[in-house]
Amino acid sequence: xxxxxxxxxxxxxxxxxxxVQGKSERLRFVKAVVPDVAxxxxxAAELGVGLSTSFQEVLEDPSIGAVVVATPHSLHVEQVVxxxxxxxxxFCEKPLSLTRGGAxxxxxxxxxxxVVLAVGHNRRFMPAIAYLQDALSRGLLGQVxxxxxxxxxESARTSFSAWRAESAESPAAGMTGTGIHxxxxxxxxxxxxxRVFARVSAHGHTAPPEDTCNVFFTFTNGxxxxxxxxxxxxxxxxxxxxxSDGSLEILNDDEMVLYRAGQAPLRQRLAKVxxxxxxxxxxxxxxxRERPYxxxxxxxxxxxxxxxxxxxxxxxxxxxxx
Numbered sequence: 001x002x003x004x005x006x007x008x009x010x011x012x013x014x015x016x017x018x019x020v021q022g023k024s025e026r027l028r029f030v031k032a033v034v035p036d037v038a039x040x041x042x043x044a045a046e047l048g049v050g051l052s053t054s055f056q057e058v059l060e061d062p063s064i065g066a067v068v069v070a071t072p073h074s075l076h077v078e079q080v081v082x083x084x085x086x087x088x089x090x091f092c093e094k095p096l097s098l099t100r101g102g103a104x105x106x107x108x109x110x111x112x113x114x115v116v117l118a119v120g121h122n123r124r125f126m127p128a129i130a131y132l133q134d135a136l137s138r139g140l141l142g143q144v145x146x147x148x149x150x151x152x153x154e155s156a157r158t159s160f161s162a163w164r165a166e167s168a169e170s171p172a173a174g175m176t177g178t179g180i181h182x183x184x185x186x187x188x189x190x191x192x193x194x195r196v197f198a199r200v201s202a203h204g205h206t207a208p209p210e211d212t213c214n215v216f217f218t219f220t221n222g223x224x225x226x227x228x229x230x231x232x233x234x235x236x237x238x239x240x241x242x243x244s245d246g247s248l249e250i251l252n253d254d255e256m257v258l259y260r261a262g263q264a265p266l267r268q269r270l271a272k273v274x275x276x277x278x279x280x281x282x283x284x285x286x287x288x289r290e291r292p293y294x295x296x297x298x299x300x301x302x303x304x305x306x307x308x309x310x311x312x313x314x315x316x317x318x319x320x321x322x
Contacts, residue, residue, distance in 0.1 A: 002284050004066040004091075005031040005058040006049070007079055009040045012093065013070035016120075017047045019276035026284035027066070033058055055079070059086040066116075066287060068280075069093060073169050073176065077102040080117070084109040089116040091283045095180050095307055096300055098171065103304035107297045118283040118293045119300055121184040122275040125282070128250040129185060131270070132241060135258075136189060141243025147186055147225040149239040151178040154232065171311050173200045173213035174229030180307055182227045183217075184295070185239065187302045190219045196309040197319040203232065215310055 006013055009032040017029045031050045034040045044051045058064055059082060066089040069079050077097050083090040090110065096119045097103040110117035123129065135141055151174065170176040175183075175198075187193065201212040211232045217225040240249040246260040258266040286293040305322045313320045 001025070002027045002065045002089075002287055003030045003063055004028065004068055005033060005061075005064050006068040006070055007033045007055060007058075007075075008070035008072075009034050009044065009049075009051075010070065013068075014043055014047065016068060016070060016093070016276055016280065017049060019274060020280050021047055021049075023274075024277060024281055024284070026281050026288075029068075031058060031061075031064065055082070059083065059088070065089065066091065066283070073098060077105055080106040081109040084113040084115050084117070087113055087115060089118075089283070089287045091118040091120060091280065093120040094184070095176060095304065097304050098176070098311070099308045100301055100305040103301050107300060111297070116283065116286045116293060117297065117300070118279075118286060119184075119295050119303075120279060121181055121295060122279050123181045123185060124188065124294055125273065125275045125278040126250075126253055127270045127273060128254065128256050129188075131256060132239075132248055132250065133189065135248055136241075140246065140258075141241065141248060142245030144190070144221075144223050144241065144243050146223065146242045147190060147239070148242070149182040149186070149225070150228045150230075151182055151237050152228075152230040152233045153178065153235045172198065172307075172314055173211060174231045175213045175215065175227075175307070175310055177229075177231075179213060179215065179227055179229040180303065182229075182239070183215075183306050184299070184303050186217065186219075186225045186227070187299050187306070188295075189241065190221065190223050190225065192220045192302050193217045193225075193306045193309070193322050194220045195319055195321055196306060196313055198310045198313040200314060217306065 004027055006029055020027055029049045033052050033055050037051045067083040069076055069092040076092050080090050080092050096106055195218040198215045203211055213229045215227045237252050249257040254270045254272050256268045282293055285291050309320045309322045
C-alpha cells in the first residue's frame with residue numbers, strides 16, 4: 001500500500017481522494033496540504049486524511065511515497081519539480097503545464113530523480129477508448145482520416161473556485177478544463193500534433209465571456225482533428241474517428257456506435273467504470289514497476305505543446321506550428 005499526500009482539497013481533490021480511500025488495495029491518502037485547515041477540516045475527517053499547510057513537511061516525510069497535485073494550474077510545474085527532487089512519485093492533475101517548456105521541466109525532473117510521473121487524464125481509462133484503440137490496431141476502420149470530438153458542460157452555471165475562471169489559469173475557454181482531455185485522447189490515437197488553428201466565441205453567458213472554443217489540429221501523419229467545447233449547454237461528450245472502411249463514435253462515456261459500409265450501425269452499451277480509481281491504481285502500478293503509466297512522457301509533451309499552440313493561435317489569429 002502506497003501512502004500518498006494530495007496538494008489541494010477542493011472539489012476535484014476531494015473526488016480523487018474519495019475514489020480510492022477505503023477502496024483501493026494499492027494507494028491511500030494520508031495527508032492533504034491546504035491553505036486553510038479550518039475550511040477543510042470537516043471534509044478531511046470524512047475522507048480520513050490529515051491536514052497540513054506545509055508542502056515542505058510532506059516532502060520531508062519519509063513515510064509518504066507519492067504526491068498528487070490538484071492545485072491551480074500555474075502551480076503545477078514547481079510542485080511537480082519539487083516533489084521529484086524529494087524523490088517521490090508524482091501524479092499531476094491535468095494540465096501538467098500550459099506550455100511545452102513547463103512540461104519538459106516536469107519530465108526532466110522526474111527522469112533525473114528516477115521517479116514516476118503521471119498525468120490525470122481519466123478518460124484514457126474508459127472502456128470505449130480501449131475498444132477504439134483496439135479497433136485501430138486491428139485496422140477495423142481502414143486508413144484513419146479524421147477525428148471529431150466535443151466536450152460540453154454547464155460549467156458557466158456551476159460554482160467552482162474563482163481561479164478556474166481566471167484567463168491566466170484557464171485560457172482558451174473550455175480548452176483547459178475539458179478540451180485538453182480530447183487533445184490527450186487525440187494524441188493517444190493519432191500521435192504528434194503538428195499545426196493548430198483555434199477560435200473562441202463569446203455569447204455573454206460566462207465570466208470571462210468566452211464560452212465556446214473550436215480547434216483544428218493537423219498531425220504529423222496527415223490526419224486532422226476538430227475539437228469543440230461549449231461551456232453553456234447541458235453536459236455532452238462525443239468522439240468520432242473516421243476511417244476509409246468505417247467509423248466509430250463514442251457518446252457520453254458508455255455508448256458506442258460502429259459504422260461500416262453496407263451494414264447497419266452496430267450500437268453497444270459499455271459498463272461504466274470508476275475512472276478516477278483506475279488512473280490512481282495505474283499510477284500505483286507504475287510506482288511498483290508492474291507496468292508503465294499509460295501516458296508516456298512523450299505524449300505529455302505533445303499535449304502540452306498542443307495546448308500552448310492553441311493559446312498562441314488565439315493570440316495571433318493564425319495557424320501555428322507546434
